[in-house]
Amino acid sequence: MPDGFEGLGLxxxxxxxxxxxxxxEPSPIQAQAIPALLAGGDVIxxxxxxxxxTAAYSIPIVERVVAGDRTVQAAVIVPxxxxxxxVAEAVHALGRVxxxxxxxLYGGQPYDRQLRALRGGVxxxxxxxxxxxxxIRRGTLELDTVRTLVLDxxxxxxxxxxxxxxxxxxxxxxxxxxxxxxxATIPARIEDLAQSYLREPRRVTIQQETAxxxxxxxxxxxxxxxxxxxxxxxxxxxxxxxxxxxxxRTKREVDALTEALEARGYKTAAIHGDISxxxxxxxxxxxxxxxxxxxxxxxxxxxxxxxxxxTHVINYDIPDDADAYVHRIGRTGRMGKKGExxxxxxxxxxxxxxxxxxxxxxxxxxxxxxxVEDIVARRREAYLEALRTTIDARAxxxxxxxxxxxxxxxxxxxxxxxxxxxxxxxxxPARTDGTRPEAESDDxxxxxxAAPSEHGMVRLFLDAGRKRGVSPQELLREFSxxxxxAPTTVGSIDVYDRFAFVEVKPGxxxxxxxxxxxxxxxxxxxxxxxxxxRP
Ligand code: AMP
Numbered sequence: 001m002p003d004g005f006e007g008l009g010l011x012x013x014x015x016x017x018x019x020x021x022x023x024x025e026p027s028p029i030q031a032q033a034i035p036a037l038l039a040g041g042d043v044i045x046x047x048x049x050x051x052x053x054t055a056a057y058s059i060p061i062v063e064r065v066v067a068g069d070r071t072v073q074a075a076v077i078v079p080x081x082x083x084x085x086x087v088a089e090a091v092h093a094l095g096r097v098x099x100x101x102x103x104x105l106y107g108g109q110p111y112d113r114q115l116r117a118l119r120g121g122v123x124x125x126x127x128x129x130x131x132x133x134x135x136i137r138r139g140t141l142e143l144d145t146v147r148t149l150v151l152d153x154x155x156x157x158x159x160x161x162x163x164x165x166x167x168x169x170x171x172x173x174x175x176x177x178x179x180x181x182x183x184a185t186i187p188a189r190i191e192d193l194a195q196s197y198l199r200e201p202r203r204v205t206i207q208q209e210t211a212x213x214x215x216x217x218x219x220x221x222x223x224x225x226x227x228x229x230x231x232x233x234x235x236x237x238x239x240x241x242x243x244x245x246x247x248x249r250t251k252r253e254v255d256a257l258t259e260a261l262e263a264r265g266y267k268t269a270a271i272h273g274d275i276s277x278x279x280x281x282x283x284x285x286x287x288x289x290x291x292x293x294x295x296x297x298x299x300x301x302x303x304x305x306x307x308x309x310x311t312h313v314i315n316y317d318i319p320d321d322a323d324a325y326v327h328r329i330g331r332t333g334r335m336g337k338k339g340e341x342x343x344x345x346x347x348x349x350x351x352x353x354x355x356x357x358x359x360x361x362x363x364x365x366x367x368x369x370x371x372v373e374d375i376v377a378r379r380r381e382a383y384l385e386a387l388r389t390t391i392d393a394r395a396x397x398x399x400x401x402x403x404x405x406x407x408x409x410x411x412x413x414x415x416x417x418x419x420x421x422x423x424x425x426x427x428x429p430a431r432t433d434g435t436r437p438e439a440e441s442d443d444x445x446x447x448x449x450a451a452p453s454e455h456g457m458v459r460l461f462l463d464a465g466r467k468r469g470v471s472p473q474e475l476l477r478e479f480s481x482x483x484x485x486a487p488t489t490v491g492s493i494d495v496y497d498r499f500a501f502v503e504v505k506p507g508x509x510x511x512x513x514x515x516x517x518x519x520x521x522x523x524x525x526x527x528x529x530x531x532x533x534r535p
Pocket of ligand 1: 022023024025026027030048049050051052053054055249250
């Protein structure tokens with residue numbers, strides 16, 4: 001456990017729970033709010049989802065819970081059912097080692113289930129204003145033993161018209177209590193509420209440092225939480241990054257993501273605080289050498305490390321503040337190189353994104369998710385680009401001998417197309433006749449190449465030669481008999497072992513090419529326009 005959390009005055013049990021969650025160090029809001037809340041005072045924290053605000057108040061709550069006391073010691077009021085469940089889960093996870101009991105209370109769930117939990121002796125309740133108020137009215141919940149009350153997303157609750165319910169609840173807690181007011185914005189009505197109910201609150205905000213982001217193209221995708229992995233792989237396929245660092249919030253997330261990516265066939269290196277120094281070096285070396293293209297990391301592990309410039313920074317989890325954001329994306333686009341930063345954002349984290357934009361004075365561009373067609377088109381583009389670069393660099397010259405070996409038998413275009421196919425991962429097709437064709441004799445090859453077509457004549461290629469008994473005389477006769485081609489319109493005739501070239505006037509070429517099927521010695525022959533072997 002790095003000093004980060006240890007310096008905050010927490011007990012071993014909670015530190016262990018934090019460690020189990022994979023947090024490496026407190027987020028900025030936590031570093032400020034935790035000590036203040038532990039000291040028992042009131043706190044107003046301006047913090048959005050994604051800043052680690054939930055743990056910022058849940059950690060002090062579980063730390064302050066008196067273990068043997070089975071009364072309600074803390075209450076957290078949140079705007080939505082979803083958040084109630086999330087917060088209750090966080091409190092449970094953080095308080096697990098201490099045996100802290102917690103229940104979420106929200107509308108839509110039968111009362112009796114919540115009642116049973118409440119009667120069992122719950123130490124922390126997390127509820128929506130309406131349902132908490134209902135329980136108080138029914139006498140099924142009493143807040144007179146509460147020592148900590150947290151209002152989370154206070155501005156949202158205000159917008160949703162819960163302000164009177166909140167005041168009702170605030171009036172039910174004892175005078176000797178602390179209040180934590182967490183809100184993304186502090187509108188006047190919330191400020192008034194704080195004035196009436198909080199005593200000398202400590203104000204906590206993420207520092208409004210104006211960090212400026214480097215010249216990196218910055219994008220974001222809005223993604224439902226559950227779809228993050230799928231979206232990441234879609235992006236990886238679409239962008240095909242040469243080298244990318246993927247940032248996660250926690251050590252656990254790094255492990256889980258690395259495993260998931262490996263399972264999907266992406267070679268991935270991973271670093272975080274629990275990975276031994278030797279292992280980390282090894283992972284980094286693989287990444288630096290380009291043996292793996294992806295490095296999954298926590299902020300802490302990536303800090304201060306000599307990581308080479310990468311083509312992409314991917315924020316799998318949004319960083320908790322602008323400084324961390326700038327630090328992360330500073331890994332790309334250095335020294336005039338092209339860089340891209342892509343951030344995945346869940347709908348709830350939109351406000352944090354806006355805040356980061358504001359503080360870094362940059363506008364990130366929203367992107368829609370790529371479709372399969374986009375990915376195909378993008379790959380083609382990348383392939384073309386790679387080919388252009390390779391051609392310009394003459395990097396293919398080492399294959400000149402391979403080309404030379406093929407050139408006698410195939411057109412340059414055919415060779416190029418086959419090479420493109422194989423280079424793109426195409427499989428070698430099975431030969432239909434199961435044999436390798438015999439090479440033409442050297443004589444044939446040289447002769448064929450040495451014969452450019454005469455001016456005004458069309459050079460035709462015939463797939464039958466000496467081995468099928470073809471002779472110039474015979475060709476003249478058969479062309480005349482079968483296609484009505486006058487021998488006077490025929491120029492040079494070159495017959496080789498397996499093929500022949502015949503030059504004819506354009507009109508005759510037309511006649512011959514249009515002929516449905518020429519035969520020689522009773523067997524069909526194919527005729528086509530010869531393409532020049534070499535320019
Ligand atoms: P919140 O702002 O409370 O919605 O938290 C956002 C996410 O950050 C949650 O998934 C938390 O589990 C995670 N988180 C909270 N504190 C830390 C921390 N100190 N280090 C890493 N992750 C954290």
